[in-house]
Amino acid sequence: MNRRLIDTTRGICPVCRTLVDAKVYESDNRVYLEKHCLEHGPQTALISSDYRHYKRAHEYIRPGRIQKKHAGQVKKGCPDDCGLCPDHEQHVCMPIIEINNKCNLNCPICIASEADRGDLSLDEIKTIVSSLLESEGQIDVLNVSGGEPTLHPEYREIMRYLSSVTEITKISVSTNGLTLLSSPDLLSFHKENGILVSLQLDGCRGEVYEWLRGRDLIKEKEQIIDLLIASGHPFSLIATIGKGINDTLQDVKYLLDLFFSHDAIVSLLFQPLVHAGKLAGTINVTDRLTIPDVIRLVSEASGGTVLTDDFMPLPCCHANCFSLAHFLQFEENRFVPFKRLLNREQYVETIKNRSFFGSDEASFEEIRETIFSIWMDAPGMCDCMKETAEKSLRTIKGLIREIHRANAGGFDPKKTFDVAARKIKSIYIHHFMDADTFDLTRVRRCCTVYAKPHGKIYPLCAYNNLYRKNQCDF
């Protein structure tokens, strides 16, 4: 085997979860993480199927932000001081509050289950929010998760409270959607409170759900989507995608068609399957889906709307954790990726420390300026692109006008988001780490965190692999 060392880092042993030395090497254009636990021996896992994609990470490094206050102190060194400790390299972009453990499904791939976690009380949630605001000041998106959060007995009180916090731009809720069928009035509840539903939707075939969710959910999912679309309130889709399960053109095309043909769907998030929970140790860790695979698949399934080049890493977290493509709707059912409108440097600057844009006015002005200058300076630009650029400019101008109007009584990020959400769609790919792929380099820059009642917050993959009870009791 022609293997070439690229770098070294720290990983964890999947058996005892001890931090161990790790090497990153390339072989046949694929990138692997090789570890050696002094007690449990060697292990190798695939971390990227494309060396060129992987090595571009450094092009996206940008200064991180500093939290105003840190709930953790530097004592033992990363990752044992969460958190966040002052050595963490990024602030929080998206906190997740797991408000309960109860669920109406029993997914074999569940990473969130924690037997001794009960229902969080409203007071506990208020404590979490106040400590988050102490350290962050302002939060773009706060995600409510579980269990199945809609089963929490005080769900509506909690969501009403969270929506009332002015420093949080958007509340999203991760749900399998089944409660929406039994309590259809939740739809209007979400709409009234401006809550973004993130619906778990993995594909269009029953067997996909049997594999990932434990039973065929096709009928239910179709009904849920019809309800959500009918309500007209913005929502988003989250697909867990696994090799040999739903990495098919059929499933991905279904998701993309749905996404692009309904104004209400603001984003589509793919999460390549991590090997946690009951899955840990059962799957071939050297042959799995990684971010470049999903990008290729999306591009192929989109029939030309999305190109692989339209994606780029999110510089806010680590470049190998997250890729995204933002699209501007410039006329009915026609979208242009921002990356084709803006030059890369401008684009990176616009999104460098946040997972979505649309919550501040300045970013739209920047985008308008950039598109305008590219349009002016590109006599060689082909006519079709020129036309797209012109229409995009008009759309952006319209957006800026609307944003000004919405903010007539003073700037309000919530209103700005709602205006932008109608014209901007995003595809995200977020590759979490499991014990096989855990990389200290990445976790140190993580900006998606779990916020816990005792005031501490944890980078998502640090928590899932090292702190979460059940998963990490060894």
Next chain:
Amino acid sequence: MKTDTDVETRDYAYYKTTRGMCRKCRKVVNARIFEKESRIFQENLCPECGRSIALIAEDRDWYFRHVDFRLQATPPEIFQTRSVSGCPHDCGLCPWHENGPHLPVFSITNACNLDCPICFTYNRQDSRYDMPVSEMKRTIDFLLRTRPEYDLINITGGEPTLHPDLIELIKVARDERIGRITLNSNGIRLAEDLSLVKQLKELGVYVILSFNTLDSATSRKIHGVDLVDTKIRALENLAAHGVGVTLLNVMIGDINDHEIHDIIALSTKYPNVRSVTIQNMTFTGQGGSGFAPRKRVTLDMAVKNIETASGGAIRREHFFPLPSNHPLCYSIGYFFKMNGRLISFTDLLSIEEINGLIGPHYFIHPDDQFHDVMRDAIARSWADSRNEALLQHIRLLLKRMYPPQALTPFERQRIAEESILTIYIHSHMDEDNFDISRIVSCTDLVPVDGERLIPACAYNLFYRMKDERFYKQDRNE
């Protein structure tokens, strides 16, 4: 209203995490690599003793261009130890090591006739150690069992010319499977002892002559005494007997960095100078750890210093990482020596072509591929008349290297190196810039007890101080 400006932005951009060491407690600790003001730094994060920061590269573009490397390694076939404590405490080599031994480094004595303020290693003077001939024999046998052949081995010290059985040791080390033997020296004995120089020539030994300055005052700062005349005399003696020489320059910020072109220029005056090795100052050992000013010269700064000192005659584009080593450890430049001028290989060949020629080795092996690549380059460059003299020069060189009767690559090597100068920039690590990713890639290994191999910088930082031959335990107590 809350805005972005409420949250403060860091004054640096985090790139990655590696393992460094704490200069106080000497434990291996997490380290962050980051970019600040277009420069690259390493910050070691010791949970007990605090932090230390070292400059890694002055130019972030240079760093990112080269640090995206894929190591062209020769994995060891045999391991001497097992991985039980974690890198770098299992040397070695343990199965975690990624690269084979290329350059074994023998410290044959702890004796020295100097006490240089820049000495980056430890040598105890109170209890003399000279490697027994039997140990050299045992170690050579061990090395050849570990790997079928070596480009070169290096004999160093202390000052190895003080070893009473030096010639016998060299004789024992000579083997047709070892391309060359290099001998480090400060030159004091070589300046006086012509019979020694003659013997070295007869044994085919190459001398690595420490050569840091042509200025007497600077020499006193570096060596404690003025050695300028001694060094020149040693070089004259070696030239007179046609002993192949590498000039070894320790580049020290604000001390001798401006002189580097004058040292390189000696290679055009003395045809026996085959290569110049520049080691940027390492702040370790009995002298180096306390040396002031502690002004770090990074690898990319060393390249820039050469460019500046040579008035642009030698440029930074002429240098590239040695493919078989970590890019922060070695850079290399190849030059044709022609009528007192140095002409970079990169004028004729792409870096990919040169890397292809070097492969996993320490230097270019003049095999058939070398011949073909050079012929192609000559054919390609023919249209460019400015290069005519150079092309003629190379054609004649190829003719001598590839005569009708077949020569071995080592024989061709000896012909080629009279017309070619190699400049190596070799960075050792100290406590502040120690980086595990460089150690696992290391090919410069110190044989210990005739049965183990320890990467040179791991040896300097972790093992030599446990080696009673070279370090007195209560030295700092």
